[in-house]
Amino acid sequence: MTGEPVLRVEHLVKHFPDGHGATVRAVDGVSFTLGAGESLGLVGESGCGKSTLARTVIRLLEPTSGRIVFRGVDITHASKRELRSVRRAMSIVFQDPYASLNPRMRAGEIIAQPLRIQGVWRSGGEERVAELLHTVGLNQQHASRFPHEFSTGQRQRIGIARALALDPELLILDEPVSALDVSIRAQIINLLDRLRTDIGLAYLFIAHDLAAVRQTCDRVAVMHLGTIVETGTRExxxxxxxxxxxxxxxxxxxxxxxxxxxxxxxxxxxxxxxxAIDPPSGCRFRTRCWKATAHCANETPALIDRNGHPSACFYPELASP
Ligand SMILES: Nc1ncnc2c1ncn2[C@@H]1O[C@H](COP(=O)(O)OP(=O)(O)OP(=O)(O)O)[C@@H](O)[C@H]1O
Ligand SMILES: [Mg+2]
Structure with missing residues (x-):
């Protein structure tokens, strides 16, 4: 990684009201950086805050506190107008490819939409759509079909084509393969790998298990109940x-x-x-941890860097059970 990272997230917090007077601490103090062309895997169980983090980073959600710096610019509280240029350089592939595609729009229109919204749709736009369809392994005939006329894997490809429309520098992929069966999963992962090599994209690649990010990611961050508990290289x-x-x-x-x-x-x-409304005191993993002691309940372990491999545990060296 050289120079300023593409993305720097510092102590990011996103809380929601639960509707009954309590607070959902969905993202509770997350920090990480992402270098140009780098792929960072973000892994953790369902409900740990991955999608909330993704949506907050791209500013579909307003952060509660913390800082988001994208390409050297603080975008934490950027206005709608300021976010226009951000939306060109950072895009997201949503977790549910079906819900995120408008059922009344044809695939070609869906892929063209970011170009129209940004006012960069010109004559020759159809060619760009054809090119994008080709990039994700579909063809021009697919442009006139509606989302329900595609398989789940194909729908995911349309979501990826839409995300690529404005030549982004950073792509956030929210569980891009979780809804797919094993063979389609491999196809989409290979496609994403190829795009990264060809276009030099940086990825924030979200998954709920470590198997999904193994091939694609240079570094991994493990998230547990709103916080990152360990980060390091794939090794x-x-x-x-x-x-x-x-x-x-x-x-x-x-x-x-x-x-x-x-x-x-x-x-x-x-x-x-x-x-996430009432997390355990101290270490949030302690209620399920075989190493937990009274210390873990009384004090919160910080993400301490040990030779470039930070881990938020008081007993990182002890053997597993
Ligand atoms: N708009 C909202 N209002 C209130 N609570 C929310 C809202 N969005 C998310 N949450 C809560 O925040 C927590 C994190 O949810 P999130 O969707 O970010 O998890 P996730 O890690 O993406 O899970 P999954 O793997 O199932 O997609 C959950 O407890 C969820 O119920
Ligand atoms: Mg999610």
């Missing part, structure tokens, strides 16, 4: 995980590396993800 996270939560997530990933086979035991997390 760090898959070979030397130090946070018990990462170890638990990793234990459910099929082992393909012969060197690791037999060394890893399946860790079953007991109990549900605690509530």
């Amino acid at each position: 760090d996270i898959y070979r030397r995980p130090t946070h018990p939560y990462t170890q638990a997530l990793l234990s459910s990933v099929p082992v393909t590396d012969p060197g690791l086979r037999g060394r890893r035991r399946r860790i079953r997390l007991t109990g549900e993800l605690p509530s």
